[in-house]
Amino acid sequence: MDKVTAAMVLTSLSTSPLVRSPPVKVSDGLSGSWKDNGSVGPFTPSSNSSSGGYWSWSAPSDQSNPSTPSPPLSADSFKPFRVPSVGGVGPGPAGPEDPSLDDQDGSSLLFDEPIPRKRKNSMKVMFKCLWKNCGKVLSTAAGIQRHIRTIHLGRSCDSDCSDGEEDFYYTEIKLNTDSVADGLSSLSPVSPSVLCPPPPLPPSPLPPIGQPPDAHRPQQPTDTTEPHAGGTTPLSRSAPSALYLIHTDHAYQATAPVSIPSSNSNSAGSGSTSFTPTNSSSFSISWQSPPVTFTGNMVSPSKSQVFGEQRSQTIAVLSSPPRATTALSRKVRGEGKKCRKVYGMENRDMWCTACRWKKACQRFTD
DNA sequence: ATTGCCGGGTT
DNA sequence: AACCCGGCAAT
Structure with missing residues (x-):
């Protein structure tokens, strides 16, 4: 190993000043045991199972095939190396993950906060493979580089x-x-078994989503080398119930578009109201987002991401009937503008009587 | 801070 | 009834 390392260092140094492979090498050895950190542990399995399918909304630079890399990305990927303040997690090399992780644990585990309601959101930086159909996510830049190099670029040489x-x-x-x-x-139980009957690359799994034919991909042999291996989670046994859940899901989707136009059929045309696919999708997102929260540079969140949304939505149905709880307490706020908003305070006399009396609007019913 | 509107007034 | 508004919850 030492020889290799040395050789590599020399090579890279002589090649270009930019190359920062040396650090990569070091972390390379570690990458196998990165999950040892207790706090990350739980996360690992779930990400794995998901990578089998729907995280692979392979993003952004899909259009450009491997041979035409885009500059901006590279800039990003370099950041963690020289800006330690960013996430702290970025620099894979020596194992700086630990401090940051401890930090997280401290803040999330200690009950020093008087009000538990708002938990401080703890962020973790991961590195995601952008290769088509490969949603692999690793915790270290080095790891992901090695993954890409060996799996996708087909280079066997270590990291040299x-x-x-x-x-x-x-x-x-x-x-x-x-x-x-x-x-x-909560997602993992359903996705592998039901939503994705044909495990390897379902061409057009869900009709409802008008997904642009985004085909033509390298079709690499799905990697099974890394710490995880996609496929069946023990949880996937809980499939039976999930099957009819899908049905529910679709039924729900069907109703959504219908209800919209009806509400709008009234006199005052406030304009717009674009429904159809757009509407239904945005609607579903509204109560899907809680469980899955990504923050960060997903470069193109649209398109294939919608796909992911569909699934998680199903889960939501599984875990709890979202509507009922809120509806019982208080009629949920009606979407759509009411007299007050439409005419404004200054034209109060144009409001419907109910609105004038601060009652439920009669003119713009939901 | 703004908006929708329930519950509870007063006329 | 018709009308008004405090105050809550959602945004």
């Missing part, structure tokens, strides 16, 4: 002949540890 090309194929994502863990854990 890295010309920095790997940098273009992964991106740094920051994710909320808490919510992600929750969401994914």
